[in-house]
Amino acid sequence: MSKGSLTTAFGSVQWLFFIFANVVVVPISIGTAFGLPSEDIATILRSSLLFTGAACMLQGFIGHRYPIMEGPSGVVWGLILNLCFSASSMGMSLSAIGGGIATGMLLACAATILIAVCNLVPFVLKVFSPMVMTVYLFLLTFQLIIIFFGGMLKINSDGSLNLHITLFSFIIVAFVCLLNIKGNKMLSNFAILIGMIVGWIGYSLLFSAGEPVNNKAAAFKLFPLGEPNLEIGIIAITFLGCLINLSNTIASVQAVSKFYNEDPTMKQYRNSYLLTGIFAGISPLIGMFSYSPYASSIGFLESTRIFDRKPFLIGGGLMALLGVIPALGSLLATMPITIGNAVLFVAYIQLFGTSLKSLNGYVFSSKTIYRLAVPVLAGVCIMTIDKDLFGDIPLYIRPILSNGFIMGVLLSIVLERVINWEKVSVVKSKNS
Secondary structure, eight states: OOHHHHHHHHHHHHHHHHHHHHHTHHHHHHHHHTTOOHHHHHHHHHHHHHHHHHHHHHHHHHSSOSSOOEEEOHHHHHHHHHHHHTHHHHTOOHHHHHHHHHHHHHHHHHHHHHHHHTTOHHHHHHHSOHHHHHHHHHHHHHHHHHHHHHHHSOBOTTSOBOHHHHHHHHHHHHHHHHHHHHSOHHHHHTHHHHHHHHHHHHHHHHSOOOOOOOOOOOOOOSOTTOOOOOOHHHHHHHHHHHHHTHHHHHHHHHHHHGGGTOOOOHHHHHHHHHHHHHHHHHHHHHTOOOEEEOTTHHHHHHHHOOOOHHHHHHHHHHHHHHHHSHHHHHHHTTSOHHHHHHHHHHHHHHHHHHHHHTTTTOOOOTTTTHHHHHHHHHHHHHHHSOGGGGTTSOTTTHHHHTOHHHHHHHHHHHHHHHOOHHHHHHHHHHHO
16 A cells, blocks of 8 residues: 555544544533433444535535535533523523524524625625634633643542543644654654554553443434524524624635635635534434634644645545444443543644634734734633623623633624724824
């Protein structure tokens, strides 16, 4: 087998592991939050594996045509979990909340398709300006790093920290970092895959293998989280979250296009939004939520330095196969969560470098620094404070106000619309 074939083969498996590690916890957490029986959760998991693999392949073939993972939006995921946890406070059933979420996503589906068909992409690009995208990347980096750092910590049932498993997670982080920094080109390119396999085997030998997820699926049914309804508050929150989700496409496509020394075309944006809109319409039917390109794929590409589209497309095909053959999905699901988080933690460190690169060309003064510092630092502060402090805020806006990522991006949009920063910079230069 030639070197090129080996690179494609290992690269495809590496993409499979990356996509799977990002997605597998989502349907399980959503199904658990909605109190669904294990058979229904297994059905949603299988559907999401198949759907995610197909979404990746379609985006790679006819969408934006870049190796960017397409998966369930982390922004909308967080909103949905917040709404579920607030169900009792709102005096609503989980099925009523699920139905409102479904309606909101269907409306977002129509809006996104409208943007693509009516060529409103330039308007979206104007709203999500380069500075807003810089803020987006910084906040995404901090949010993901916080999530995956927490995921590396093994918490016992009594709330105490399992030092041995946690220490092993940090050892895997150091191991993958060293492969990236010190390893030759081959080792560096496949550091993510090597880290996951070594970590998985080491965890099984030192501790115990994970338990397979239940693969006994129930009969498929439409809208398993709840039939669409007219719960206006839930619909509005979901719709807003899905609109913020549009920024994922811009950030991902713009950043990845730089690897190829080219500028993305309006056709690529339109095709990507059209597919994203279609996925948003299908998602509530299978018990999932809006899909979008993963900007975190940038960190993965930075780590592996494999920019060929072929391994990505094959990895997406293998992902879809996991949904068709339940035993394979159940096998991969035994990979310890702490190991997956440890390796993804390293992959997303690269995203911080992408955030810094997005500042290229910007020169900040003591006044213009506010356009970056205020939304980023305010968003990080909201991410890290206790969510119980938002208890007195009205229930319908609490999920938005308590989300540091959304609030930071919205604040950046407002600052860019309200203040003419170029004029402020000129005034500063004349006064200096």
